[in-house]
Amino acid sequence: MISSLIRANSQRYLGLLLAISLCFIPACAHRSSKKSDDVNKLQQTLAKREASLETLEDNMAKLQLRLLERDAQIKQLEERLNSQQEMLDEAIQEVVRAKAKLRSLESKAEAASEMAEAEIAVKALKAQLAGQTRNPELIKAQELLKMSAQEFKKENYGGAVYLTSQAKGHIRAAQIRLGGREKVAPIKRLPPVKGEVFFALPLPLRVLKTSNLREKPDLKGKVITTLEKGTPVIGYSYKGQWVRVISEDGNNGWVFQTLVGSR
Missing domain, CATH: 2.30.30.40 (SH3 Domains)
Incomplete structure (x- = not known):
C-alpha cells in the first residue's frame, strides 16, 4: 500500500519536472539561436573591416611606390640639370681660356713687332750718330730694349711693350735733336713766344x-x-x-x- 503511494507520487513529480523542462527547452534554444546570429554578424563586420584595412594598406603601399618613383624622377632631373650646368660652366671656362690664349698670342705678336721696330730704329739712329755710341738717348734706349727682351722671355708681353715704347721715346728724342727724319718730322723753326x-x-x-x-x-x-x-x-x-x-x-x-x- 505504502509502496503504491510512493510510486504514484514519484510518477507525478517526474511528470511535473518533465513539463517544466519542456517549457525551458524552447527558451534556451531561442537564446542560443540569437547569440549565434550576433556572433555571425560580428564576424561579418570584422571580415568587412579587415578587407577595408587590407585595401587601405594596399593603396598606401601603391602611393608609397609612386612617391618613390617621383623622387627617383626628380633626382634624375636634378642630376641632368647639374650635369648640364657643369657642361655650361665648363664651356664658359673654355671660352675664357680661349680668349686669354688668343689675347696672349695677340700680345706676344704685338710685343715682338714693337721690339723689332725699335731695333730697326736703334740701328738707324746709330748710323745717324756716325759712331757716337755714348749718346745718352741711344744708351738709354738700348738699356730699355734689353729689359724689354727679358720681360718678353718671361712672357710678360705687356711689360715688354711698355719698355719698348719708352725706348722709342728716347730714340725719337735723339732723332729730333739730330734733325733726323726717322718717323718724326723735323720741328719747324718758329719764333719763340715771350715767356717760353x-x-x-x-x-x-x-x-x-x-x-x-x-x-x-x-x-x-x-x-x-x-x-x-x-x-x-x-x-x-x-x-x-x-x-x-x-x-x-x-x-x-x-x-x-x-x-x-x-x-
Missing part, C-alpha cells in the same frame, strides 16, 4: 684726352688740328700751363698741360 721755357731734353709724351693743337698758348689761338687720345707727341717747351709739342706727322703747336702725360 725750353726743356733740357725733348720729352716723349702722349695725349691723355682728345685735344686741340693751337698756334698760340691760349684758348683764342687758332686750332691747327685735333689730337686723338693716345697720340704720341714730343714736348719741347712750356709757357704757363701750355706745352709746345710736335706730332709724328709734323704738326707743331700748343696744348694745355693737363691734356698730355708721360708715355
Whole structure:
C-alpha cells in the first residue's frame, strides 16, 4: 500500500519536472539561436573591416611606390640639370681660356713687332750718330730694349711693350735733336713766344684726352688740328700751363698741360 503511494507520487513529480523542462527547452534554444546570429554578424563586420584595412594598406603601399618613383624622377632631373650646368660652366671656362690664349698670342705678336721696330730704329739712329755710341738717348734706349727682351722671355708681353715704347721715346728724342727724319718730322723753326721755357731734353709724351693743337698758348689761338687720345707727341717747351709739342706727322703747336702725360 505504502509502496503504491510512493510510486504514484514519484510518477507525478517526474511528470511535473518533465513539463517544466519542456517549457525551458524552447527558451534556451531561442537564446542560443540569437547569440549565434550576433556572433555571425560580428564576424561579418570584422571580415568587412579587415578587407577595408587590407585595401587601405594596399593603396598606401601603391602611393608609397609612386612617391618613390617621383623622387627617383626628380633626382634624375636634378642630376641632368647639374650635369648640364657643369657642361655650361665648363664651356664658359673654355671660352675664357680661349680668349686669354688668343689675347696672349695677340700680345706676344704685338710685343715682338714693337721690339723689332725699335731695333730697326736703334740701328738707324746709330748710323745717324756716325759712331757716337755714348749718346745718352741711344744708351738709354738700348738699356730699355734689353729689359724689354727679358720681360718678353718671361712672357710678360705687356711689360715688354711698355719698355719698348719708352725706348722709342728716347730714340725719337735723339732723332729730333739730330734733325733726323726717322718717323718724326723735323720741328719747324718758329719764333719763340715771350715767356717760353725750353726743356733740357725733348720729352716723349702722349695725349691723355682728345685735344686741340693751337698756334698760340691760349684758348683764342687758332686750332691747327685735333689730337686723338693716345697720340704720341714730343714736348719741347712750356709757357704757363701750355706745352709746345710736335706730332709724328709734323704738326707743331700748343696744348694745355693737363691734356698730355708721360708715355
